[in-house]
Amino acid sequence: MTGIDSVQLEQVIVHKVGNPSRGEELKLSLNPLTLNDDMVRGLLTKYFLGAFNENETYHFTHLSDVNMNEVYTFVRKIFEERESFTEQSALLAQFLYSKSTHVKVKEGELYVVKFNDVPFEGDFIRAVGIFKSETKETFLKVFQHGPSWEVIQEEGVNINKLDKGCLIFHTNTNEGFKVSVVDATNKQNDAQYWITDFLQVTPYADDYHNTDKYLSLCKSFITNEYPEKFDVSKSDQIDMLNRSMEYFKTKENFSIDEFTNEVIHHQEVVDTFMDYKKNFESAKNFEIQDEFAIHVSAVKQQQRAFKTVLKLDKNFHIYIHGRRDLIEKGVDEMSGKKYYKLFFDEET
Known part of the structure; x- marks a missing residue:
């Protein structure tokens, strides 16, 4: 305070x-x-x-x-x-x-x-x-x-x-x-x-509450349920975390239909997210509205909890801020080790 x-x-x-x-x-x-x-x-x-x-x-x-x-x-x-x-x-x-x-x-x-x-x-x-x-x-x-x-x-x-x-x-x-x-x-x-x-x-049930709890819901879903139900990499999770936060930072009002279309995309994942939302609300004993004005202070508060760092063993940390299409994941046939390929224009 x-x-x-x-x-x-x-x-x-x-x-x-x-x-x-x-x-x-x-x-x-x-x-x-x-x-x-x-x-x-x-x-x-x-x-x-x-x-x-x-x-x-x-x-x-x-x-x-x-x-x-x-x-x-x-x-x-x-x-x-x-x-x-x-x-x-x-x-x-x-x-x-x-x-x-x-x-x-x-x-x-x-x-x-x-x-x-x-x-x-x-x-x-x-x-x-x-x-x-x-x-x-x-x-x-x-x-x-x-x-x-x-x-x-x-x-x-x-x-x-x-x-x-x-x-x-x-x-x-x-x-x-x-x-x-x-x-x-x-x-x-x-x-x-x-x-x-x-x-x-x-x-x-005000705008701060709805914004704060929806971001908590998104983080929990993407971190826990998304990789468990779908074959996604850590970079895919980070990409969806980034898209979720970007939505809340750039929009004035939240709409569940708009959010699922712009951030989640695939209908199967959307259906899983909506089921997860119901269970999340039931477990927390509160309801999150599907349309509300986004509260800037709640977004700033939650942004600290959205970790978008890809940790590779104990050797590398990759900070991913966007453009999932510029990252490729593969496996080296000779060594059997996994790798990420990053595409960029300039080194700063």
Whole structure:
């Protein structure tokens, strides 16, 4: 998140949340932190807010009524009743503790935070943050001991690496607020307790969501399903990755019919892609629309994940940016080794 210099850190409380299946405890704090040091406030603000992408928004949900979503209810009370902060933070910790039974869930500190003047959608608004630190790192501390210096090791939290976070903006209250989410650990489906079991949030079906998820779908299909179902080389995969990204970079609007005609071409591959899309949506528990305005920020974000490097043993890396017709693949009859032949006009 950018522009956080003006953010006001109003209250912070920390609870210790273990994994009950391992006999670890829940330890609740009775009072918020005393934050008199402006430098500590600044470091905490950066730690809490630095990892969020405010373009990707979610909202709280429930099968029957959003008012039955526990986290939504506790946070709404914090927004509405200032004096309820400590009590509601304890309820959040207790609820998280009840959802932390998976074997991969680690013990950690749960921070509940009240913010003011958070930049969001052209305004500065109130927000509540829920953060969990699970990963501890070893640091060396150098200190003076008489006329000499000594070194000891200490364990602590790296303020540049937020493990889990949820930032709830005080807007769209009746629709489940607008929420940003971070989950940097336990990304396997069987351990996604933070998003699925605890928060129970789902993405807003906006242009950012559709663009971001469609590019994720394309990358997953081309990397996994395409080579499994069809006899294609790595360079063919990279070529389709390039065409997919080029489509999103040059078009203003997405159309599934146009995309499949211009990028995928062959009807058999198109049919396989459409089946894969249905399974992808079902597994991720969201729907991607077939027509939407392409969001530039989502394209830039996803472009980092589109790797178009052809790695040949440990000797060569070939960066392919386009023109699949200028690459030939073959097998040398004498040595039995595979080769690529590249055609070009100038060497630079």
